[in-house]
Amino acid sequence: MSNVLIIVSGIGAIQSTLFALLVSNKKQKQRSDWILISWFLTFSTHLSLGIIHTITPITFIDILIMTISFLHGPFFLIYTKSIIGSTITKKDIWHFIPFLLFTIAWVYVHDIHNTTWEIAILIPKLISLILYPLYIFFWFQKKIRFFKTKTADTTILEFLWIKTIALLFLISILLGLFRLSTELIVGVSYFELMDVLRYVLLVTVLGFYGLRYGMVYKPELYPIPSTEEKKYKNSPLQQEEITEFKERINHFFQQNDDYLDADFSLPVLSKSIQIPKHHLSQIINSEMNTTFYDLVNSKRVEYAIQRIKKQNELNITLEGLGYESGFNSKSAFFYHFKKHTGKTPGQFRKEISAD
Numbered sequence: 001m002s003n004v005l006i007i008v009s010g011i012g013a014i015q016s017t018l019f020a021l022l023v024s025n026k027k028q029k030q031r032s033d034w035i036l037i038s039w040f041l042t043f044s045t046h047l048s049l050g051i052i053h054t055i056t057p058i059t060f061i062d063i064l065i066m067t068i069s070f071l072h073g074p075f076f077l078i079y080t081k082s083i084i085g086s087t088i089t090k091k092d093i094w095h096f097i098p099f100l101l102f103t104i105a106w107v108y109v110h111d112i113h114n115t116t117w118e119i120a121i122l123i124p125k126l127i128s129l130i131l132y133p134l135y136i137f138f139w140f141q142k143k144i145r146f147f148k149t150k151t152a153d154t155t156i157l158e159f160l161w162i163k164t165i166a167l168l169f170l171i172s173i174l175l176g177l178f179r180l181s182t183e184l185i186v187g188v189s190y191f192e193l194m195d196v197l198r199y200v201l202l203v204t205v206l207g208f209y210g211l212r213y214g215m216v217y218k219p220e221l222y223p224i225p226s227t228e229e230k231k232y233k234n235s236p237l238q239q240e241e242i243t244e245f246k247e248r249i250n251h252f253f254q255q256n257d258d259y260l261d262a263d264f265s266l267p268v269l270s271k272s273i274q275i276p277k278h279h280l281s282q283i284i285n286s287e288m289n290t291t292f293y294d295l296v297n298s299k300r301v302e303y304a305i306q307r308i309k310k311q312n313e314l315n316i317t318l319e320g321l322g323y324e325s326g327f328n329s330k331s332a333f334f335y336h337f338k339k340h341t342g343k344t345p346g347q348f349r350k351e352i353s354a355d
Contacts, residue, residue: 006054006055008200009047009048012196013043013051016203017040017041019040019203019206030082031082031088032079035079035082040207042072043072043199049065066118067121069125070125070128073131073132074096077132077136078092080136080140084140098128106121129173130170133165136162164205165202168201169202245275245279245280245283246288249284252273256272259300260303260325262323266281301336303325304325307325308352318330318333318346321333321345333345
């Protein structure tokens, strides 16, 4: 079992290091890139320490193996905040304090492999693994809802991979609980291998999506004003103004095709129809019962439908039609088309042909 553990840990350590090198080769690195590099190197260090422990047990290395898991949750949090565009403050550094405290405290423990002490550190780690992904789920959803009021950029769909990472963290909780309840009976080596496989899987998913979206896509992001989420309680708009603004919005989409530009955004619409952005958001959200994101993409789908119905004039592929309609990827086009029609573009075209 120890040989298998060394091989798997070695693969994970090498993989983590390679991902760190790939990100470091970016010409214009953002803060999120530096955080991701640090996180990959933490994974590499974690797995490398496991190899050393398997070959030659050393007390301080054993301590680091027990405590280094406290770093993954904080790294996940600040990395998510950095790619979404949220400000990272000095307070975020406090999330790394548990790692330092437990590492220092463990140095003074006479028998670090005492079951009581192992449980004492395992429980806080499980709490960390629960709280961080749950918080990120909540915070992430809030951010996505806000984006949908500000931009029609469908690449925000790609941020959904953050949920995959959070899910892997939650799975690790189950593994930790399983290990806690059975390791005394079955033996620890199998569960050490499970932990290593979990980290290797997490590195693989994080590396794939982090490189794919962190290197090729940087969205236009908007800070969340603290007062905007109060749903326009003190809005000065009168009913006559609301009616007039709704008419301007509808007239714009009837007479213009600017929304077919992939970079079309709320500020662009605001400038075009001479309605302040905060009033425009209010009308779309509370009066039209939708979001800017869904409103624009529904109009793009309507445009695509009309193009498909004119099949004799449609000399491009469905993927090309998606780009023509303002979507910046095939997956985004298919997602929104099916969301609004219940069918994929291909299914819709076949039905039209059958008629």
